[in-house]
Amino acid sequence: MSAIVTHDLSKTYKSLGKATVHSLRNVNMEVQENEIYGFLGRNGAGKTTAIKLLTGLIQATKGRAEIFGEDAVLPSARARIGYLPEHPYFYEYLTPRETIAFYGKLRGLSKDAIRKEWLRISEMLFLDEFADRRIRGFSKGMRQRVGLGVALIGNPPLLLLDEPMSGLDPYGRRMVREIMLRLRAEGKTVFFSSHILTDVEEISDRVGILVSGVLAASGRIKDLTAGAQKAVELCCSGLKDEDVNAITARGIECRRGEEHQVTFILPEVAEAPPLIAEIQQKGGMLLSLIPVLESLEDFFTKLQQREQNPSGKDGADHE
């Protein structure tokens, strides 16, 4: 069974005196069980809107969403979700320990179960160091940890994390990444949004890319970038400056490194052999030849450019 399925999921915000906003348009998406699904999109693309629809916080204008086969508007669907909002806010006068207990009670856990959950979660997120301090004085990172803790209560099979790494330092990001991997290893499904591409690229099994409310692409990173050009980086040493200049004069990009190392970037593999011959003929030495896949970042940027200047007939309608 799929963890998440959406059918034509759409959300339109209408408010008096303001322009109508189509935050989400006919999104059809499927997230398999036990995968990490990265949900990408720039600010205002509709990531938060989609996640709020999945948690039943807002009503879909059209279409529907299913969580493990159950309609997302039902409380029983929410029993299988752990949700971390974009900016997690809790009662400021409670401590993390009390907060976990409060949400544990809302999830129907017994006192004993709550105590066990606290031990499990606080160990996982290192909450012990501020277990009994009021949230009021917490930093962004501390709040984020409490938020993740709340999402983990009751060990739900699906985690919806809205920008779980935003505002965290590298150490914090790594912690979040490790938790997501650990959750997958435990058989959980993790759905998370981000606009930090490297984070998504590194750990997601699959990604969805949202552009102005439209799911522009979805699939495995490998497949998404399969059609993309494969550039090569050719690193060599021992070339004289004027030889390097002669090559760059033909429009070939290059990076100069230390000890007379030069890296040429060629858009096509086919262009490599003649250049290698030329380098060797001029007394240079080939050090490495590395194919570089177009990264998700480039792919993502291109999609956005296409969306912004739609040349010809391009899927999305602009109202």
Added chain:
Amino acid sequence: MNRIVTIAQNTFRESIRDKVLYVLLFFALATILGSKVLGWISIGQDIKIIKDISLAAMSVFGALIAIFVGATLVYKEMDKKTLYTILSQPMKRYEFVTGKYLGLVALLGVSLIIMAAGSTLYLKIAGAAIGLIWFQAILLIYIKLLLITAFAILLSTVVSPILGALIVFSFYVGGHATDVLRDLPPQFDGTRAKQVLETLYYVIPNLNLFNVQSEAANMVPVTWPYVFYAVAYGISWTLFLLILACLAFERRDV
């Protein structure tokens, strides 16, 4: 049920930290004690005036707590986004609204008990006789507060606290003046205004029904059937308004 209790407990705990509450309780107790001063002015009427003012203070300050805390109840949670993590739990929306309501109503109960205890003690010291009617009057004040709180929470699910408080305040004033609406002066006869005002008479609950303050001050007993009727009337209105609040909140985007 457990979830409702959890929300109620938390609301109670949170409201207790609300500064408004302390300010109002302080003023209420000050008024009750200050009535002594009025007692001096009207010699011989001491006890009667203390009773009258104490009950009026309980009613007014209780209503102010209900209005000002009540009107922020749900709105604040939307505004501060604490609702995101609460409503995304496997809980139903009406459980949240009911829990919030019960939390505030429990707080009002405690506040009223404090005020009542303060004034009763004070009256006892002053040597006053306290009859059943005194406690009946306090009970009816509480019923009235239940109703006002239900209206306040209904508004807090749809409008901002300031607007909500204003509306509930008008409701409070209007509810005490329903007799005026019914007994309009003859100038209104046949006008559109009369129709509107008469309709209002029927759609605004009559809050005067809960007012037996002068009976209590004068030690005039009221019948039990009257008290039961007033309680039933108050509870019916309360349930109606609460159901409206739950319905208004059921499909709301947060």
